[in-house]
Structures are given as C-alpha cells and as structure tokens.
Amino acid sequence: GTGTTTETATTITPGTAPGFPPFEMKEGDELVGFDIDLLSAVVAEAEGYQLGEWQEFAFDSLVPSLTSNKIDVIAAAMTITDKREQTIDFTNPYYNADQAILVREDGSFSPSKLSDLSGHKVGSQSGTTGENIAKELIKEGTLKESNYNSYDSYVFAVQDLQNGNIDAVILDVPVAQTFADQRPVEIAFTHETGERYGFGIRNGDDDLQSALNEGLAAVRDSGRYEEIRNKWFGS
Ligand code: ARG
DSSP: OOOEEOSSOEEEOEEEOOOBTTTBEEETTEEESHHHHHHHHHHHTSTTEEEOOOEEOOGGGHHHHHHTTSOSEEOSOOBOOHHHHTTEEEOSOOEEEEEEEEEETTSSOOOOSGGGGTTSOEEEETTSHHHHHHHHHHHTTSSOGGGEEEESOHHHHHHHHHHTSOSEEEEEHHHHHHHHHHSSEEEEEEEEEEEEEOOEEETTOHHHHHHHHHHHHHHHHTTHHHHHHHHHHOO
16 A cells, blocks of 8 residues: 555545535635545544545546555545445445435426436536436436536536536435535435445455444544534534
C-alpha cells in the first residue's frame, strides 16, 4: 500500500468524489461532509492508523485508484455491491439509501414509476448504482440510449435538469433530498433498492478492515456517529 509506517501509526490516504451533498462536497476550497467527518472519527478510533490527505477523483475512478495504490480507503457514499466486491472489500455498512427520481419542481414532468421515464431524457453519474438503473431501462427497451446522459458529477446532472436539457436524474435519496432543499427540483418518486454504504478498501487489507470496523463500532457507541449524522442531516 501507499501507507507509510511511523513509530506509532500507519498513514492511510483517503479518496472521495465531491459533488454528492451532504456526504462529500466542496465549500470553496474545502472538502466537507458526512463521509469526511465520519471517516476522520472512525480512523481516530482505529488502532494503528492515522488519516493522510484527502484525494479527489471522479466517482468512477475511485476503485481503480484504490487498486493501483493511489489511495488506501474510499469514503464516497459507495454502495456495497456484489460487482464491486469482486474487486475490492468494504467495511461494515454505515448508511442506508434507496434511489430517487429527481425532476424540476415546475410540474412539467411528474413521473410516478420507472416506466414513465420512457420517451424522456434521463441523467445520472457515471459508474453509480443510479446509472445501473438507467442501463437496465435501456436494456429492457424502456429508455432509448440516446435519451440517457452520463455525467462526471451529479452537480452537472442537476444543473442540466434545471436548464431543461434533461427531464429526470436518478440518484441516491439523501442526496436528491439535499438538492431538492437547495434548488428548484423535487423528488418525483423513490425506487427501493436497499443500498448500504461502506468504506472501500483493497482486497486482503484485513488489518485495516478490522481496525475500521472497530473504529466504526466505537464511533457508534460513543454517540459520535449520531452527532455527525445530526450535523449533516438535522436531528
Ligand atoms: N451510492 C451510489 C453508488 O455507490 C452513488 C455514490 C456516488 N458518490 C459520490 N461521491 N459521487 O453508486
């Protein structure tokens, strides 16, 4: 790994993909959010490890960056999926989410189920579980491939939604809710996927995995998890 051992602790370099509020986003030059606070708290409780400097990537570059040792841990609201588990490992889950279909709040398009997206323009972020849903819709013939836009960041997707370039964005419910609170967009309906987020680590980094899982348990037990959740989601 890229970890460097000092007398006391191994430094692990964290990677994320900002533009996914309130989990990770930029406030000016500063990287902030639930994942940033939570991983910091977890590593502070993880025996033998300390956190290095955050590195930022496009979401679909995070797994390759991990496997090529550019980073040692992913904290990016990343859903634990069977497909990803073929390449990397995850800690225990730390947050649950479903998918939402986000539309403009002007009432110009009000879908209530996935098949209603037929004939409309849809966007999501490249490499996400939201994009997987769009790809399924394309495969089954509900969505035309030419009506699907893949974005490097959900911020650009939501901007295109506001501009009228697309009609719907598929993304995680808590993030859709955050955009809906800040912009003239709303959740048309949710699609239950039962996703669980975990911190991503390299296959075989078993010591790190145990340390992070123990850190996560300690952060939950101490009430720190709830404090961080309340800070970013309200109580
Ligand atoms: N939970 C979804 C997934 O794992 C979306 C995560 C997007 N995260 C981000 N930091 N942009 O695919």
